[in-house]
Amino acid sequence: MTTIKLPEFSNTSADRIPDIVSxxxxxxxxxxxxxxxxxxxxxxxxxxxxxxxxxxxxxxxxxxxxxxxxxxxxxxxxxxxxxxxxxxxxxxxxxxxxxxxxxxxxxxxxxxxxxxxxxxxxxxxxxxxxxxxxxxxxxxxxxxxxxxxxxxxxxxxxxxxxxxxxxxxxxxxxxxxxxxxxxxxxxxxxxxxxxxxxxxxxxxxxxxxxxxxxxxxxxxxxxxxGGKNPAIVTKKADMRLAARRLLWAKTLNAGQVCISQNFILVDKDVASSLIEELKTAIKEFFPNGAKNSEDYSRIVNIQAFNRIKKMLDNTSGRIVAGGTMDAENLFIEPTVIEVTDPKDSLLVEESFGPLIPVMPVDNLDQAISIANEVHETPLGVYAFGSKEETDKVLAGTRSGGASVNDGFFHGTIPTLAFGGVGDSGTGAYRGxxxxxxxxxxxSITTTPSWMESMLAMRYPPFAGTDKLKQYNKMALLKPDFDRQGNKKVSLLWWLLTLGTGSASKGAFRVAVLVGAFVALRMLMGGRVLRNSNGEWLIIQVKS
Incomplete structure (x- = not known):
């Protein structure tokens, strides 16, 4: 077997850096x-x-x-x-x-x-x-x-x-x-x-x-x-799909993925089912064991290995699948741990490895509360359940992104903007x-010289003139709401929508009438423009 020769890594001299930047x-x-x-x-x-x-x-x-x-x-x-x-x-x-x-x-x-x-x-x-x-x-x-x-x-x-x-x-x-x-x-x-x-x-x-x-x-x-990203699984979720999709997210690159779930919060009535499905999925993904699989990565270095091992050593949870480690080969098996304490080391620290803590919860409200308490602004949130339940998770949490009924799928679309929020990052890229x-x-503007007379109102002196009045006619917007915060409705809009029960139908009628009005004025040789207050202006064009 031919070994591919790679270039050697060597540090750049720090003394060269100013010249490089210059x-x-x-x-x-x-x-x-x-x-x-x-x-x-x-x-x-x-x-x-x-x-x-x-x-x-x-x-x-x-x-x-x-x-x-x-x-x-x-x-x-x-x-x-x-x-x-x-x-x-x-x-x-x-x-x-x-x-x-x-x-x-x-x-x-x-x-x-x-x-x-x-x-x-x-x-x-x-x-x-x-x-x-x-x-x-x-x-x-x-x-x-x-x-x-x-x-x-x-x-x-x-x-x-x-x-x-x-x-x-x-x-x-x-x-x-x-x-x-x-x-x-x-x-x-x-x-x-x-x-x-x-x-x-x-x-x-x-x-x-x-x-x-x-x-x-x-x-x-x-x-x-990155972040301590939560996955939330409700009673209405498909346990097999949830297990396979979350296991995929946690075994890709041996869990060294900033966007993978850090822990799973699952309804206590289906917790045992989810754990069994996770065990089954591990066997399906790695039939000869993860250590013997060419598709399973290794931990990047011994420091990272020891950090993950320490987290597992400190947990009060119970290992229900996996747990095998090999420091010499930087191997950590996909490991499922059942935990009961929201302050467990596996929840409050980011593992950045193939550890899969599963914590049973009483209901969805408790799951959302724990997720927000562990990390208020994670990089990702993963909700499994009915549409009503997953919508509730999205409304009740914050995160850089989210995948519904999947593990970080949103992060695999290369043209979809990707980024964190709060302490999971700032800014976005991709696509x-x-x-x-x-x-x-x-922002750029170019002011033509012929407009000087129109712009004269902006030049002093202002006292004793009506320049402010002229300026406001051109630039001051009029509110479309009253002092109680209610949106004003014009008489024309009210008449057009009267008895229909549908603002969309009324809007369509308004659009038709305005279109006819504009077309008529254009045919008569005029230009129709709209000012900053939304008022229609007719400018007669001389031939």
């Missing part, structure tokens, strides 16, 4: 990254370089995390390739200026528009659990938006980091895009530099360090973190959100 900033100010064709060419070259190094990337994922070919391709390599293709197909459309909605008539002639400007120089700090996707994904968004980028892959996956550096150096313009390697000293040196945005994926503990460093220079940031994440929406 170089990519100089390039950004040269306008090199602004044209659409430059961005597209960089993305296309990146795509084919990833294709050329697919085998190395797969080997790197296997060495760093024990990932099998399916996970490496589906959740890392092919994911990034699809992301690039989606970007290249839509980039030129997204780059175009936008016309803002609801602009008052008095401001139409200033041609208000929103221009899509790149932010500048971006720092991307990647994570270890999906080292390819979570590092190159934000980079793709930053390139698409016209920025220059310094990326710092996770040192915990050195093989993936080294292959990504080779890909970046072969595919991308070296004056615009640079890969920096290293651990805490190198990351600290990077955070000492001035950036136009920092994109970080990782733990909340490290995110606080990033945020504090960014605050010193008022640098904006996006933080993609168009990746372009928006690294773009400044710049």
């Amino acid at each position: 170089r990519v900033r100089k390039t950004f100010h040269s306008q090199k990254t602004r044209p659409a064709e430059f961005r597209l060419k960089q993305l296309r070259k990146l795509y084919w370089t990833i294709v050329d190094h697919e085998k190395e990337l797969m080997e790197a994922c296997q060495r760093d995390l024990g990932k099998g070919f399916f996970e490496a391709l589906a959740t890392e390599i092919n994911w990034v390739q699809n992301d690039i293709i989606f970007m290249t197909k839509n980039l030129e459309k997204w780059m175009k200026d936008e016309k803002p909605a609801d602009i008052p008539l008095s401001n139409w002639f200033m041609s208000p528009r929103i221009r899509k400007d790149p932010l500048g120089v971006i720092l991307v700090i990647g994570a270890f659990n999906f080292p390819i996707q979570l590092t190159l994904g934000p980079v793709i968004g930053a390139i698409s938006a016209g920025n220059t980028v310094v990326l710092k892959p996770s040192e915990n996956c050195p093989n993936c980091a080294a292959v990504m550096q080779r890909i970046v150096e072969e595919a991308l313009d070296p004056d615009c895009f640079v890969c920096v390697q290293g651990g805490i000293p190198e990351t600290s040196a990077l955070l000492e530099q001035k950036w136009d945005k920092i994109f970080f994926t990782g733990s909340a503990r490290t995110a606080k360090i990033v945020a504090q460093a960014a605050a010193k220079s008022l640098t904006p940031y996006a933080l993609e973190l 168009k959100a990746s372009f928006d994440c690294f773009t400044h929406q710049r």
